[in-house]
Amino acid sequence: MTVSFSLEGRRALVTGASRGLGQAIAIALAESGADVACVSSAPGGCADTAGQIRRLGREAWELSADLSDRSAALALAGDAASAMGQIDILVNNAGTVRRHQAAEYPAEDWDLVMRTNLDSVFFLSQAIGRQMIERKKGKIVNVASLLSFSGGIRVPAYTATKHAVAGLTKALANEWAASGVQVNAIAPGYFATDNTQALRDDPIRATEILSRIPAGRWGKPEDVAGAVVFLCSSASDYVNGHILVVDGGWMAR
Numbered sequence: 001m002t003v004s005f006s007l008e009g010r011r012a013l014v015t016g017a018s019r020g021l022g023q024a025i026a027i028a029l030a031e032s033g034a035d036v037a038c039v040s041s042a043p044g045g046c047a048d049t050a051g052q053i054r055r056l057g058r059e060a061w062e063l064s065a066d067l068s069d070r071s072a073a074l075a076l077a078g079d080a081a082s083a084m085g086q087i088d089i090l091v092n093n094a095g096t097v098r099r100h101q102a103a104e105y106p107a108e109d110w111d112l113v114m115r116t117n118l119d120s121v122f123f124l125s126q127a128i129g130r131q132m133i134e135r136k137k138g139k140i141v142n143v144a145s146l147l148s149f150s151g152g153i154r155v156p157a158y159t160a161t162k163h164a165v166a167g168l169t170k171a172l173a174n175e176w177a178a179s180g181v182q183v184n185a186i187a188p189g190y191f192a193t194d195n196t197q198a199l200r201d202d203p204i205r206a207t208e209i210l211s212r213i214p215a216g217r218w219g220k221p222e223d224v225a226g227a228v229v230f231l232c233s234s235a236s237d238y239v240n241g242h243i244l245v246v247d248g249g250w251m252a253r
Helices: 020-031 047-055 070-084 107-135 156-179 194-201 203-212 221-232
Strands: 011-015 035-040 060-064 089-092 138-143 181-188 243-246
Touching (some): 020 047, 020 221, 035 070, 060 070, 138 156, 181 221, 194 203, 221 243
Parallel strands (some): 011 089, 035 060, 181 243
């Protein structure tokens, strides 16, 4: 028996692929053989990512959508299918965070985070998952968080969405595994990305966080690459509803 991590011949859609974790994921999938549609919130946002993918000899598409808008998320599913012909892999990476004390959390920020981090994950998975179910094959990888397991500080909306993404991953896996569609998630720890800039700029919080990471450093975007490639490959065909933590050992501490 040969275990294959190759993604040769597969086509992937990655949201939030302009930079950070999403860019690293899109490039890693291309390095493993996939052609990749890269989604950003604004037109032209994925030009750099798509350029790197094309230099690897893979095909790349650049798409844009405001994923806080449900109609835009649904339109993205159709646009991607029209452009690519078939979507074998969906990586729901796009997300946002708004930091406020819970007692003063603005309703508009709550709604924005919910729509972007949770609603878009469900409706993209639903639209693209239907196609995968018909073909009896597909991989969906959601991006959860350490805050899928704990509460965090000053991020109640983000925490609520990431708990929900973990639950949604399991719920979809329960329904779709028998149809040959694996739905799993990665839960990144503390990575040096735009979303954690405020934490890294706070000397007290930055020191507290770093002191708990056994690896002794913040994660780099490329640190998620192997986990995502595994969950998108045939090597994970019997992995369903799993939340794979990529955290330098934070949860072990």
